[in-house]
Amino acid sequence: MIAKPAETEQAIATILAERWSGRAYDPTVAVSNEQVIALCEAARWAPSCFGDAPWRYIIWNKHVDQAQWQKALDCLVPGNQEWAKNASVLVLAASVSTFSHNDKNNRWVGYDTGAASISMCLQATAMGLMSHQMGGFDADKIRTTFELPDDLHLWAMIAIGHPAPLDSLNQEQLERELKARERRPLSQQFFNGALHSPFTSGE
Numbered sequence: 001m002i003a004k005p006a007e008t009e010q011a012i013a014t015i016l017a018e019r020w021s022g023r024a025y026d027p028t029v030a031v032s033n034e035q036v037i038a039l040c041e042a043a044r045w046a047p048s049c050f051g052d053a054p055w056r057y058i059i060w061n062k063h064v065d066q067a068q069w070q071k072a073l074d075c076l077v078p079g080n081q082e083w084a085k086n087a088s089v090l091v092l093a094a095s096v097s098t099f100s101h102n103d104k105n106n107r108w109v110g111y112d113t114g115a116a117s118i119s120m121c122l123q124a125t126a127m128g129l130m131s132h133q134m135g136g137f138d139a140d141k142i143r144t145t146f147e148l149p150d151d152l153h154l155w156a157m158i159a160i161g162h163p164a165p166l167d168s169l170n171q172e173q174l175e176r177e178l179k180a181r182e183r184r185p186l187s188q189q190f191f192n193g194a195l196h197s198p199f200t201s202g203e
Helices: 014-018 033-044 066-073 078-084 109-126 139-145 171-178
Strands: 055-061 089-095 130-134 153-161
Touching: 014 109, 033 055, 033 109, 055 066, 055 109, 066 089, 066 139, 078 130, 078 153, 089 109, 109 130, 109 153, 139 153
Parallel strands: none
Antiparallel strands: 055 089, 089 153, 130 153
């Protein structure tokens, strides 16, 4: 895996700077059960409203059950299948819609599940693994294939595995892999007290 640390205006924690969504995975190196448990633990300890932890993760490990993993891969859009086929693990990030303590609607489930998902991805980076979150999947197909209830929110698929040399990618994928990482400037997304007062990093 090539190193693509974020170019930040101020130094941030190394693990945050080094996490990025690569596509070059080594299909021959398994992600162990111990590593999967560590990924789950990282997500488990994410913050959530009332500590209710509405997230539900379905995990498919190719080296444990290739048939089920293949069914999950088949639910990705073709463009994601092309590179995710080399990832050892696929994960569906989902959530229940109500609080467990009173069955009332929980409007924060998406926010909370996102927090748990980035915790999982940061743990992957810490262990030398690579992760890539995807919105490109067929929600209806995955719901039918794995008999998921209609009230389960399906947010993203996450590919996780060991990084591989870039020669495993086709030309289009390679160009995207080598493209510089970019983000909008702080002033466009962060504000001092009100939306009309952009936050700046100047003196």
